[in-house]
Structure formats: structure tokens, C-alpha cells
Amino acid sequence: MGLAASPQKKRHRQDPQPSPSSPSTSSNPASPIKKIKKSKYANAPPAFLHNGPTSSASKLSNGISSTSVAGTSSSTLAPSSPSRSRTVPASNVSNGLKWTESALKNVDPRIVEARAALPIASGQQAIIDAVRAYDTVVVLGETGSGKTTQIPQYLFQAGFAERHPVQMIGVTQPRRVAATSLARRVAVEMGQPDPAMLPSVKGKARTAAGGIVGYSIRFEDRTTRNTRIKFMTDGMVLREMIGDVAYGPSSKSIASNDALESTSSSSAAVRSNLLLKYSVLIIDEAHERTLRTDQVLGLAKRIQRERKALRQSWLDRGKPSNETEITELKIIVMSATLDADRFANFFATPSRALAANATLTDPKILTAANDKQHVPILYVKGRQHEVTMFHTEEPAQEWTDAALRTVLQIHVSRPPGDILVFMTGQDEIDTLARSLELYSSELPAWAEAESKPLPMSLMIAPLYAALGPSASAKVFAPTPPRTRKVVLATNIAETSITIPGIVFVVDCGLAKEKTYTPGTAVETLEVSEISQSAARQRAGRAGRERSGECYRLYTQEAFKGLALAGTPEIVRTDLAAAVLQLCAMGQDPYTFDWLDQPDATGLQESVLQLIQLGALDIKTLPALNGSDGEAEKGKAKLVLTAIGGKMAMLPVSPAYSRSLIAAGERGPTVARQVRDLIAILSSDRSILVEPSDPEKRDEANKAKSTFIHPTGDHATLLTVLYSYLGESDKARAMSKARKTEGKVDVKVVEKEAREQVRAWCSNHFVHEKAVKNVLHIRKQLRTICRQQKILCDDDLQEKLANSTSAQDEDPSEEESDSSSSSGKGVDKTGLFVTRKTNGISKPSDDEEDTHFTGLRQSLLEGRIANAALKNPSTPNTYKRITSSASAGATFKIHPSSTLHPSKLAREGGGKKLDAILFEELVFTTQTFARTVSVIEPSWLQEFAQRG
Template identity: 50%
Template sequence: MEAAHTLPVWAGKDKIVQRIRDNDTVILVGETGSGKTTQVPQFLLREGILPSEGQHMIGITQPRRVAATSLARRVASELGCADPATLKEKQEHDGLPEWVGYSVRFDDRTTRHTRIKFLTDGMLIREILGPLPRRRGKPERNFKETNEYSLKRYSVLIIDEAHERSLRTDMVLGLAKRIQRDRRNRIEAGEANVYPLKIVVMSATIDAERFAQFFSHGQPVPILYVAGRQHGVRLYHTEASCQDWTDAAVRTMMQIHVSKPLGDILVFATGQEEIEAMAQSLKLYAAQLDAWAEEQGRDSVPTLLIRPLYAALGPSASAAVFAPTPKHTRKVVLATNIAETSITIPGVRYVVDSGLVKEKVFSPQTHVETLQVLPVSQSSSLQRAGRAGREGPGECYRLYTREAFQELQLQPTSEIHRTELSGAALQLYAMGLDPFTFDWIEPPATSLLHEAVLQLAELGAVDSRKDTVQLTPLGQRLAALPVTPSYARLLLAAAERGPEVASQARDLVSILSADRGLFVDVADPEKREAAESARDQFVDTSGDHATLLNALRAYLLAQQHAFQSHSTPAAARQELKMWCQTHAIHERTVKNVLAIRKQLIRICLQHGIECADDATKSAAAPDDGESESDDDALIVTRYGASSTRDHEQSYADLLQCLGMGRLSHVALRQPDGSFRRIAGGQSFKLHPTCVLHPSRHGARGISSDSVQAIVFEELVMTSQTFARTVSKLEPVWLQALLAAS
């Protein structure tokens, strides 16, 4: 790990601190590798920027969870503080201070001692939103009341990676500007115990003038530049387009490994499934390296250490990416685009760039958000290549031609122009703000906002009166739940049908909120049949939602059996690992689901959503998704499956709730076997992995005639458009949904 004092940002330490001390807002442009993200918060803490009275904090926002958790752990280590990933209430840390923490979705690792807090943009928005009324009939609050409650502990807010322009980052920029102005007005009015909010906007590449103008308030905003440390990077392009980029990437990595000097390889992939498929291929090749070297008459080839990096990984697994590479070993990091700018991985000398990124794209014409694999922008391509030149001269292998690079758009499209906005609109309405007049740094298309309001009206969250949009009591309850509006509607609708349905909905939302599905997508055709056969015991003929619930509850039963059958937790965990492998279930994903479930149990209790297992609240035992302490494991298994019944339990009520307020995700079967959405008329097919896919009907007792209407979670656009996570709806249910809309 690079010594902090040698980072380029230290050369400008005094000027940075002084500018922040003298100004409400500072724009800091720091090149990759300058150390701005880890060092500036420490500068401000050491130099006494925080008021001495009270428990004030420095907040640092990140677009991604992996960045927030890994950066917090890095800063805590440099400050000699307790590891934030281990922070739990009332837990001792051998006298180490608890100054650094993080807060990401479903995982808050902060205490009352926290002074530097890394958090995602979405978590900061929820803090600004504050606790909303949870019952009908409560009056709405205005924005001043919400932000006064939420951000009063923050004296400095660092908005990092602002150039990525995620939707939540854009919201944070507008909200922070408003809060800053509000605090300044209150100070000028002589109000006591009010402190200014200092804002630092940081990025590696940024339109500095635009941000400076946005925060000007009539006063000039200083812009500081910090040089990075960048060595030359030699670029290589393919002579022709790759038909299969994953295969090309694996071959490129192996060629580097057997022919280039030691140095780690960073590969930019599109998603977790592609990463795991490449990891499996690399393991097969690596197992043959010694025999190949002997056959070629060469000395032994260095060990190949494969490290994945994507959003669903927990903090401990992500930390392995940043650990020093052992001697005579080459580390290969298989990463999504989170490795472009948010984090720095030491030791990387070679980059393999697929030239692709997986993004959600919303179309107001079709009313649906689709997951698409798209070409990256030129700026992103340059950022990726630059990761090879952090510690010395590097090489970047682009799996696309020079001509293809020239045809890429210069900058990525801001998320606000390509995403569905109902969640953002709901949060703004809950704060008493109008998304149409909100101070966006770059306003979205009016058509996207109108579509968002229509989505909220479909959910019953808003009501239009006299050309104004007002949040309904139901909308207030939806905004208070920290899940998407449609999942919040599912939870509330299920609660009205009784505790058993509510617990089903809670567990289903836990599964759907994870970054990937429970089941392993087996690429090897020979193993795929065995995996599908292993999963058949979980199949429910209604479709994927019930099948996923069956799999989760079967895991809970297996967990209970494992810890009751073995005398040591290690042996129990080994049995669970083998159970997941046998049933083609992602062990890490199911642990992530249980961590989310733990939080949702608490959230449901707080919001009056009665679930069947409320009597066993210890089901919310901590589970960090990476390791289980002995006590945690026993608590989870003792009560975690208390409401589990056999696979014949009925999910009819739950499936009816799934369709409520989601007509845009309901479709009817067409004569040719495809499906057409009720809203928008878009046609698509079922993804081959769906339980209801025609190829699986005979083996699973499903007939095509019985699948006339469906509800789906997402559309995936490849060579065709496919629906994933699909369940069938009965015609009588559909009639009720249409009548209620």
C-alpha cells in the first residue's frame, strides 16, 4: 500500500484546507491516483475544520457501495481506527477509536463517535428525507423541517466522483445547495447553534466551471487542481471486432500471463455473470500451466490469483482485491466499471478493456427500464486505460478496433437522461419539493418526469388536484420505506392480506433487492442440466417469484439443520457451502439476501407491517454476508425458518399483490407464444432461465394454455428482448387489477 504522505495531494494540503476554511464551496479536480478521496477528509479532521461543540461529521458520498466500504476501511487503517466493517453497537475494539464509518444500503457501520462517514449518494438522500409519518392522516412536512433534522451533524459534505453524474449524485448536488443556502440564511438571521455546511465537489474529470457556477450563490467558487501520478500506457487494439469478448479477454489474459513481466491485470467486464464465467475459465487454464511450462521447456509460470470485484461482494471479499500480491504471483482482478475511477487497485500494470458497460436504460415510449450492454464512452475508455499507469509504465489491451474507439461518444450519457425517475420524484415530493422545478444541475427531459408522475399515480402515491401534484397518505408511507416504490407498494399491499403474506413479501423483496439472482447461471452445457435438475425441487408452477422464495426458505431449513447437527460453527458452514454447491445456489448471494432480510425485518416492525415471524425478532441477527460469528449463526438458525412451511404453501395472495400498481410490468400471451405488455404494447419473449419458459413446461407440469398473463421484474435487451423473473397471473386477478387502475 502506497505511503499516504507520498501522494500528490499532500503537496497542496495547506492550500486545500485554507480554501475550504474560507469558502462555503470548493471544487477540487484531482487526477486519478492523487489521493484526494482518502486524504482530504483526514486533512480536515486533523486541521480542526469541524466545530468543537457537538458531534459534527465529515460526510463523503460515493456513487457505489464497494467504493464507500473499501475507502472507509482504508482511511480507518491510516488513522489507526477500528475497522468499520466490524463496528457493531456496544462492541469493544481494544481501545481503537471509532472515528471512521460507512453507511450503504441495508448496512450502517457508524456509531456516535463517527467523525468521517463514507456513504452512498442514496443513503445521504434518505438521511435528508428523514423519518416520515408512518400512519395515515399525518400532515406533510416542508423541506426545511426534513433537512433540519437530517444533516445537522454534517459540517462538511464531500461529493466525490461527481463526474459520473448518477441520478442520486445530481439529487445530492441540488439538495446540498439548498441546505447550504438555508443554513447560511439562518446564520445571518442570528439563529443560534447553526453551523454553515461546507461543500467540496471532487472528481478525477469534471466540468469544473459548470459546478462552480451551480454553487456560486452570487459569489465566485474556487477551483483547485491536484496533479496525479500517471505513467505512460501503451495501447493495443484488435484488428477486427470480437465476436465473443469474454473468450477474447480470457485468451488475452493468459497471453499476458505467460509472456509479460510480473504485474497485476485489471479486466473491465460488464457484470457479475460474465466475471464468474471468466473466473471459471481462468481456473481451468491455470490448472494446466505447470504441465504447459514443462512441455515448453520453460521455468515454472507464476501463480495466477483470481479476484472478482463487483457490487454484490461484501466488504471482506472486496478487501482481498486491494491486498498486496504475493511473490511469484500475478493477480487478475475481474471488475465491472466500478474500478474506473471510484477506487485505486495497487499493482496493476496491464488492463484488458472489453469496451462495454451494462446499464439500465428507460424509455418513456415503452414505459419500461431495460438492462442493456452498451459501448463505453471515450472518456471512460481513457479512464480504464489510465489504471495501468498508476505505478509505472503500463499496457492496455482494448478488445475493439481503433475505428470503433473513434466512433464512441465523447462522454457518457448522464443517468438522469436514461433512467426511470419515479423513485427520485417520490422522494422529492416527500420533502415538499417539486421535481419539475427542483434545482437540477442538468434538468431531465420533461417527458421522463411526466412518466415518473404517471408511475406514482398508478401506485396511488400521488394525486393531481388543480394542476398540482400532491403526495397521498399512501405515498408518504411508500416514501418512508427504503426500497423502490414498487417494492414498497408490494410490502404494504401484502400487509393488508395478513402476516403470512407480509412475511412472504418481505422475503421476496430481500431477494429482489440483491444485486443478482440466487441461482448460479452455469455456462458449461454438461453441468447446466445437473444444475437445473438440482433446482427443480424448488420450482413452483406459478413462476420465478415463488421458486426463489422456496429456495431461500429451503436454505434457512438447511442452515437450521447444519448448526443443530454439528458441534462447531466451522463444520456447519462447510455443510452449508456444500448444500449451496449441490443446489446451484450462490452462497454469497444468499448471505447478502439474509443481510437485507435482517434490515427489512426491523423496517417492517418500525412501520407497522406485521409479519408471521414477528414473535422471533431475533431472526434479524447480524450477518455481514461474509462471515458469521458463532452467536449470530446460532440465532439466525434457531429462529430464521420459524415461518417456513413446505413447498405446497400458497403464494396466490402474494402474486396478486405483485401486480398492484405495476400494470407496466404486466403482459398478455400472444398467439405466437410471445408476450405483449398491456401498457405500451412492447413484445418480448421469456428468458430461457424462467420457470415458465416453454422449454420447461412438460417437465414441470406447466401448460402453455395456463400461462396467459404474467408479471415480470425486468426486461433484458440482447439480440432480442427477454423478460426475467416472471410469474403468471390468473385472469380474474388481472380483471381486478385493471378495475383498480
């Protein structure tokens, strides 16, 4: 399928992946393609024409080619050396094969046939042999070759995932949507149950319900004891890498230089973060270079070599029966577009972090394990379906308008097939969705006027991170008959995700990117050009199920001018969370194995911030036995404190985790408030709707006035959440009362209750989907707070209600986020419901602080660096109190804040804002503070004296 070969248009196939011999700087590998005049489709010609299929410019053959670094140049994969291989009894091998065959007994033969047609299938044995022979393998393959879904299955079939002891194949993904969708797809291919449908049961029932494939993402774990192929986000594997070390005393991170025998008693704490349940770790989409991906790469390198040293020591000591056998870890790094040599060289060289702390085993064994390695690079040639590329002849003046025209032209002129449009953000997606819905309603009239066949219906499906799994379900659902689905997505759909039915891709060539500036702590969200790597990834979305077409809203010359790869996140983000996680694993951020060394200023500021929060301390190392005492004397090391260990185990930013710990010390009510607020702030989308229409904006401001709290935005957001829960409780109570009246349709009553809540959200400009996402995060935070012994009043009330009034519960009542309990006027959410004023829930006793003093003080303990004092020299400006801020750096309160001077003036003014606390600084036309609350200057003095 292709566009007409008319004189006005130009086409070429998707840029193939450069071969190992091709220069890495080549911007257009498919140079032999004949030159035809470029398409002007973005300038909206009457229609696209179709004259039949186009021929391929360069046919790529299937198969695997191989190169390697660090001493080997042969393309033939060497057999595994005796020192690397494990001696496994024949009976165990036989039992393992039987178990593997039994696990795959439900595979559909049609799926097996489809998998065999993938380009990667011809290299299955070569991949398995390479993983067996080498510790680390880099796999580079085109989008659509099948590497992400097939390689984990190949390794499972080859016996890399054992039943006893548990050995899993872990697959990391940069994004949640990719991890969940890939797990579900692989589960289908292996004849396993859908992990997303795993019942909420525990114990033996959960084990029986789970299959071989599972996934783990933030706030959602869909794995069981049966899981052997585990898809997870980079953040989740990092949490497993932390292990139990964060709980251990700081002395454990400063071990003695004795032999391994003397450290075996404490090896449990050391080994708990070595991913011992994983035999293979696949780091997918490594080219995206997120901060977490870089952390995973560095930690995996150290863990791999440390496990090798521990295993060799165990073998040399005669395999002591009182010690658990430690296996070696295989690492596979793969992507469709990757600087393969750079990644291979990174894993081939010794680990700096392990060499800097050579205390876990015998130095000779450690040196041997940390020596140079051979790292082969496997190239998967070809893709299952070809993609025809189209560029605009002239740069588009307005890319959103060009995207609209392109989608409509594809819809009225091209054969059936869904469309994927890459856009920059949620606002642009919502705008284009409204425009498409408007134009699609006029298409029947246009077809009649032009005497053309009636076009198919258009189904608009947005896809961005804030939607959540349930809201994005229709993106992956089959397209209805006589309908064309148009998926409007951010770069979340750029990698690893296969959206069924996509044939056409429209690429704007832009993406939103956050940049953090150390020193000023200003975070800028800017629209910037994507890289050639990202452009190829986007184009590859069109050829997953059949031949496709990609329409780039930029010229071919512009493509050649793009950077080869994107800017690593590590050089443009706040490093505080990364430093805390590394220190929790006993790693020194200054000697860590970074693929790209982070900015020295940013790293130093992050360390100082964590010291200020009480998470880190600086200790002086004692002289080690047998070493030069003078050389070691005075050497400092960052050590995790008890508070830091607790912070590291909370899956939120260091500022939020410190605030949550401080709230727990102030009592259960404050702990509940801070926990709920963190859930709101951790959501990807605001719970308040901000209309772009000026008239709607005025209406929204009036509706939101009922929620405004005089202390600022934090309390206001919390009030919105509690008001929503109060309305939900009211609707549920009315529904329950109607059910007891007599013969009523239960489904109708429940639907009316939902509509009542939905109408309340619409009238008050509250985003219901965002609130539900907050409640989901809040539910997970409740579990985590219980685990960390942070008591909240709703948990205490729930225990009291269960112990005193269990007989009054209605077992038929559907479980919800907010169900009122009797006795104390507090429901399970901690929402006081006995008396309300202006729609705001008020307490029934003195426990609830209506001024949220404890809340703001707890937030200040975690955000002390974000406290600011009023600048007396300039009206309505503020300056941070921390010395790390650049001299003279002042800012204003963002216009969206309830404390903005214009809004205070409408309320009569008179409010003193001598000191404020904010969530973030952003730069648009100037620097603004967002999500602001007023604080007392005396609190700053108190915290300064305490520190």
C-alpha cells in the same frame, strides 16, 4: 518500467488531464509525444520484451492552479468575507485543536511521510483556504493524485469537523465497494480502527469502539457517535436528505408566507433534511453522473443556500437562545475527469427549487442567499506514478480472446506486479477465470519446453457488485509470495478503489449499460463503448502505488473517437424512485435543480405511476397571504400521501415498498413472505445457478424441478430460499446432536455441517453466496419492517419464544440465520418445519397460504403497471393493461421462467395463463417478461374499482 522500444511497438504516457486553457474537445492532450509504431500485443506475439525504463513524454508539476466562474478570474484565493465566517470563541478553537491532535495521536510516521509525497500535498493549504473562502469548490485532479483520501483528512486537521456540536465531513461515492474500501484506507492513514471491524454492540460500548472514520452503505451502517469523516453511497446521503419530512403531514410542505418567527415551531420538520450534522459535503466521482449523483447535486445546492438563509435570519434576530444554531454547508465537487466549468456554473447560478418555494424565511434574506456565487476550480497537477499506455495496432476481432492472451503474455514476460482486467459482466468474468486457471496449470510444462524460468503462480480474483464484501476480500488482500494476482472486474473498479499491488491494467473498452425506454417500460442491457473519461479512469488504476502500464484492446484512433463523457443515467433510467424521494423532501420534480433535465415523457410516467400506487396526490394551492390570489388560484402541487411517506422510508424501489405495505395489511405471514421475496429480488445475483453448458443446463433444470411452484417464479424463488434454510436447520440440528454425544472435535463437526449445506446447494444448483447475500439483506429488512411497524410472523414468534422458553436456549450455540424454536413449528425465519413434501416446507396450520395468494396480490398492488393479459390474436403473447404502454406493444414470457410454454408443455400443459404479473421487460432478440407469476383477472377488476 516500459515495454521495449522495438520497431513493432508504440507507447505513450497516460493522457494527462487537460489544463484550464486546453480546449475541452481535445481527444489527445499529450500531442508532443513522438510517434512510434503501435504495439501488436493483442495479436499474441511470442512474448513481451523489456529493455528498461522509458522516459516521460511530458512531466506534470505538482501544485494547484485555480480558475473560477461567476465573476472572478483571479487565481489568488480571496479571503473569507465577514458575512460568511463564524465567530468562534478562542477557547472553543483551542479545545477543538486539542481534540483533533488527540484523535490523530496514533498516526504512523511512515504514513505521514508517504502522504507528503502525494502530488496533492503541495496544494494542501490552497485547498483549505479555498474551502474557507467559498461555499462551493470544484477540484479536478488526475487519478492517483490523492484527492479522495487526502482532502477529507486536510479538512479534518483544519478543524472543519467539530466535536461539539457534532459536525462531520461527508464523502459520497457512487458505489458501495468504493465507500467501504476508502473508509478503511483513510482509517488506517489516520491511525483509527477499521470501521468494517466495528463490533455489533449498541449504546456506550458502540461509541467507545468506534473511531473517527466510518461508512454507511445500503443495509450496513459502520458509524458511531465518534464518526467525523463519513464515507457513504449517494443513496445513503439521499436517505439523510429525506429526513423526517416524509412523516410530517402534507400541509408542512405548503407553508405560509410568514416570517421565520412564525415557522420556527415547525422548523424541526423542515430542518431535519438539511444535513445539519455535516459541515462539508464532498461529492466524489461526479463525472459518473448516476441518477443518485444528479439528485445529490441538486439537493445539495438547495440545502446549501437554504442553510445560509436560515443562518442569516438567526443572526439578524440576535441569535435566539431557544433556537439551535444552523451552520453553513461547504460543498466540494471533485473527479479525475470532469467538465469542471459545467459543474461550477451549476453551483454558481441560483437554485430554481428554492426560488419556487420561497416560504422558509424572509424574502430579502432568501434572495441574498440564493444569489450568484463564485465557484473556483482547483486543478491538482500531476500524479504520483506514471502510467505507460499501449494500444493495439488493429482492432481486436474477439476482445475476450485478446484479453486472455494479453494477461498470459504479461504474466510470462513482465516483472512482478498484479494485473487488473476490465470486463463487461459477471458471465464474461467467470469464463475468463476458467480459461486462465486452465492455461496457468499448463505454464510449468510450457516453461520447461521453452527452457524458460518457471512463472509465478496465478491467483484469479473476480470483482463485481454481486459478490459482496466478504467474497471480494481476496481482491484487496496482499498477494502471496511468488504469486501474481489477476483481478477480473467490471467498471466497479473504475473509480476511487485502490487495489494493492496493481501494476498492469488491461482495458477492453466496453461496459454493460442499462437503458430504460419510457412508454414501453422496456429495459435493455447492452454492451457499449466507454467514454474517454472512463478510459482515463481505468488507466489510472495502474499507477496508484508505482509506475504502471495500461494495455487497451482498441486502437488509438478508436480512443479518439470515443465520447468525451458517458451518457448521464438520468436520461436512460426509470425515474419513479427519484420522484418519490424528491416529493418526500418537499421538492417538485418539475422545478428541481437538475444538472440535465430528464426526459419529459419519463418524468410524467413516473409521476402517474406513483399516483397510481397511492404515494402521491395532486393538491390545489390556496392563495398565499399578500400575493395575487388570481395568479395562485388553481395552481397544482404534488403532495406526498401517508402511504408515500412510509414508502419513501423503505430502502427499496417504490413498487417493492408498496407491496410490502400491502402485505403488512394482509397479515404477518404474507408480510414475511413478501419481505423475504423482496430480499431475493433486491440481490445483485440470482440465487439459482444458470449453467452455460447445455448438459449442465439440463441437469440443473431437473434439480430445480423440486422447487417449482405452480403459481410461477416468485413463489419458486421463495421456495428455494425456504428450502435452503430448512437444509441449514437440518445440518445445524445434526451438528448439535453430535456435539452432545461425547468427545468430538467441535470444529470438525461444524465444518461437516457447512459441507453438507454446500453439497446440497451444489446438487440443487443453488448459488450459496447469493443466498447468503439475500439473508444479509433480509436481516436488514427485518429491522426496517420493525421500525415501520410492519409485523411479520417470525418476529411475533421470536417474541413469543423469548418470553416463554428463554430458559431452554443454549447460550453457546452460534447465532445463525435460521435457528428452530419450540412451540409452534415455526423457526425465527418464519419457515414452517413440521412437515415437508418434495423438499418444500409446508405449514402446520391454516395460517400459511400454500398457493401464495396473499403474496401475489400484494405484489400486484405494487406492480399494477406490470400486469398483463393474454393477447387473443397472437399465441403465447401478452399485452400490459396500462394505457401508458405503446399501442400494439406485446411480449412473450422469457424462456428462463417456470411458466414458459415449453416447460408447461413438458408438464402436461392445461394451465390457464390469462393474466400474469412480471418483474421487468427486457429486450434481447425480442421483448420478454422476466420473473413471472400467474394472477387472477378478477384481481385486476377489484383493484381498478378500488382505485
